[in-house]
Amino acid sequence: MKLTKEEVEHIAKLARLGISEEEKEKFRDQLSSILEYVEQLKEVDTDEISPTAQVTGLENVMAADVISDCDEETMKKLVASAPMHDDNYIKVRGVFE
Amino acid sequence: MSLNNLTIKEAHDGLKKKEFSSVDLAKACLEQIKKTDEKIKAFITVTEDIALKQAEAADKKADFSNPLAGIPFALKDCFCVQGIKSTGGSKILANYIPPFSATSAEKLEKESGVLLGKVNLDEFTMGSSCENSGFFPTKNPWDLERVPGGSSGGSAAAVAADQCFYSLGTDTGGSIREPASFCGTVGLKVTYGRVSRYGVMSYASSFDTIGPLTKTVEDAAIVLNTIAGHDSKDSTTPPVAVPDYTFDLKKDIKGLKIGVPKEYFVKGMDPAIEKSVQEAIKKFEDLGAKIVEVSLPLTKYAIATYYILVKSEASANLARYDGVRYGFSATADSLSQNYLETKAQGFGPEVKRSIMMGTYALSAGYYDAYYLKAAKVRTLIKREFDQVFKDIDCLVAPVTPMLPFKLGEKVDDPLQMYLADIFTVPINTAGVPAISLPCGFAKPQNGDKELPIGLQIIGKHFDEKTILRAAYNYEQATEWHKRKPNL
Numbered sequence: 349m350k351l352t353k354e355e356v357e358h359i360a361k362l363a364r365l366g367i368s369e370e371e372k373e374k375f376r377d378q379l380s381s382i383l384e385y386v387e388q389l390k391e392v393d394t395d396e397i398s399p400t401a402q403v404t405g406l407e408n409v410m411a412a413d414v415i416s417d418c419d420e421e422t423m424k425k426l427v428a429s430a431p432m433h434d435d436n437y438i439k440v441r442g443v444f445e
Numbered sequence: 446m447s448l449n450n451l452t453i454k455e456a457h458d459g460l461k462k463k464e465f466s467s468v469d470l471a472k473a474c475l476e477q478i479k480k481t482d483e484k485i486k487a488f489i490t491v492t493e494d495i496a497l498k499q500a501e502a503a504d505k506k507a508d509f510s511n512p513l514a515g516i517p518f519a520l521k522d523c524f525c526v527q528g529i530k531s532t533g534g535s536k537i538l539a540n541y542i543p544p545f546s547a548t549s550a551e552k553l554e555k556e557s558g559v560l561l562g563k564v565n566l567d568e569f570t571m572g573s574s575c576e577n578s579g580f581f582p583t584k585n586p587w588d589l590e591r592v593p594g595g596s597s598g599g600s601a602a603a604v605a606a607d608q609c610f611y612s613l614g615t616d617t618g619g620s621i622r623e624p625a626s627f628c629g630t631v632g633l634k635v636t637y638g639r640v641s642r643y644g645v646m647s648y649a650s651s652f653d654t655i656g657p658l659t660k661t662v663e664d665a666a667i668v669l670n671t672i673a674g675h676d677s678k679d680s681t682t683p684p685v686a687v688p689d690y691t692f693d694l695k696k697d698i699k700g701l702k703i704g705v706p707k708e709y710f711v712k713g714m715d716p717a718i719e720k721s722v723q724e725a726i727k728k729f730e731d732l733g734a735k736i737v738e739v740s741l742p743l744t745k746y747a748i749a750t751y752y753i754l755v756k757s758e759a760s761a762n763l764a765r766y767d768g769v770r771y772g773f774s775a776t777a778d779s780l781s782q783n784y785l786e787t788k789a790q791g792f793g794p795e796v797k798r799s800i801m802m803g804t805y806a807l808s809a810g811y812y813d814a815y816y817l818k819a820a821k822v823r824t825l826i827k828r829e830f831d832q833v834f835k836d837i838d839c840l841v842a843p844v845t846p847m848l849p850f851k852l853g854e855k856v857d858d859p860l861q862m863y864l865a866d867i868f869t870v871p872i873n874t875a876g877v878p879a880i881s882l883p884c885g886f887a888k889p890q891n892g893d894k895e896l897p898i899g900l901q902i903i904g905k906h907f908d909e910k911t912i913l914r915a916a917y918n919y920e921q922a923t924e925w926h927k928r929k930p931n932l
Binding site for chain 2: 360365379409411442
């Protein structure tokens with residue numbers, strides 16, 4: 349079943365991804381064919397199987413809740429990496445219209 | 446023979462005996478880059494000044510106890526290096542200069558490694574041909590009309606063209622092994638968690654691994670010795686001891702039990718590849734290994750499982766490129782509009798497709814049917830490997846079903862491109878280690894140049910030692926690794 353244009357627009361909105369009209373059509377086709385391909389997983393019986401997200405058996409690796417120091421120079425470089433910054437602050441565009 | 450044609454081992458021996466200096470090695474590589482990279486296009490950034498400075502320092506220090514000291518290498522451009530442009534192959538980070546370095550890059554620097562530069566990749570490592578780079582495609586040194594594989598295509602091409610002694614790449618679903626196979630080099634995908642991922646741009650965090658692309662198996666073991674181990678900055682690196690990976694390398698493989706999974710020889714694969722791999726299996730038998738046919742019936746579901754999970758993780762990881770803290774930012778007035786425009790302008794087609802696919806699989810109403818279902822099948826795939834490894838020491842299989850294809854041949858058909866990874870993605874899904882090494886050459890049906898074929902050896906969790914030993918024994922019994930492309 350082919351995705352509708354509205355579905356594609358909805359996903360793009362969830363991802364905050366701007367896409368053109370041309371891309372909407374392209375993604376309708378490409379995502380639909382990928383989704384059709386992955387349908388085959390339905391054939392696999394996974395009743396009572398737990399999902400895996402960690403393959404080496406590690407779980408809940410904790411670290412002490414301590415702030416590690418950052419030298420002045422690195423801090424300046426980090427802030428300077430931001431497209432908009434002022435003094436020691438990263439500037440963000442307005443949220444309210 | 447020029448110095449840049451040497452292996453790490455040979456260059457290291459020469460440095461120790463003072464036959465040449467690290468500066469000589471660096472100059473030979475830089476010369477080769479100048480001579481060949483206009484054709485190959487492996488490098489995004491050449492760090493000539495830094496390389497020469499580091500080489501001088503290595504010569505001055507003259508401590509070559511670590512075999513990587515004074516040896517020039519290249520990093521895939523998704524590794525952050527402090528003060529050096531690190532793009533991830535994406536326009537969204539075209540001018541990004543990280544204020545910190547990846548743990549692996551730091552380790553190499555500490556051991557007096559010599560950084561020649563940053564090499565090309567598919568954008569944020571998403572691809573199997575290097576054509577998804579946000580800047581330019583890299584060419585295969587064996588045939589410039591063909592792809593070098595991906596996503597570590599720049600790494601594989603640079604090593605194959607003797608532009609560097611080795612390169613670090615990343616492997617999420619085959620991104621080290623497939624280009625190694627396409628370019629006729631050795632490529633090692635480690636056990637998940639064996640090498641710290643800190644400071645390397647993430648694609649899919651529960652699949653990503655870091656490893657070397659080298660000219661020989663012994664060189665891969667040498668590099669792994671330095672980069673492996675627990676890192677407090679990457680909580681997914683278990684505190685498993687790091688053995689000396691070169692130690693048992695030369696021990697013979699008499700009695701080694703090697704499994705051949707029948708599902709890895711499928712209809713539609715290139716007959717030349719099947720022939721070379723079968724001959725390699727025969728060679729293992731001659732070397733005294735015991736060959737056993739095994740079955741991994743879930744292999745056919747690996748691509749579907751892999752792509753759902755990987756694209757889901759990718760869509761979450763890529764949310765960070767929002768134009769606020771670093772990287773490219775559009776110039777819209779409101780924050781929400783700026784998110785849309787930054788990503789629209791900064792990302793290429795495969796990355797956008799990944800975000801869309803992953804967001805869909807994780808969205809309300811579809812999470813159970815796609816993400817959760819795939820995560821459960823992953824459990825079964827991992828179990829299947831665990832089960833098979835109870836009776837055998839390692840598996841051998843092809844790396845890819847096809848020879849290196851032509852640029853542009855598959856770029857418009859994502860599903861076809863994904864199928865190039867059919868023999869490599871199950872390995873990442875289970876998290877086990879695997880190595881790719883040359884096992885033959887063949888002319889493709891639509892070309893007249895001989896192209897490399899790769900053999901894959903797959904091992905148990907944290908048992909890189911056994912696959913390196915099997916690979917070393919095979920390599921030494923054959924001549925494939927000695928062939929060089931005509932440049």
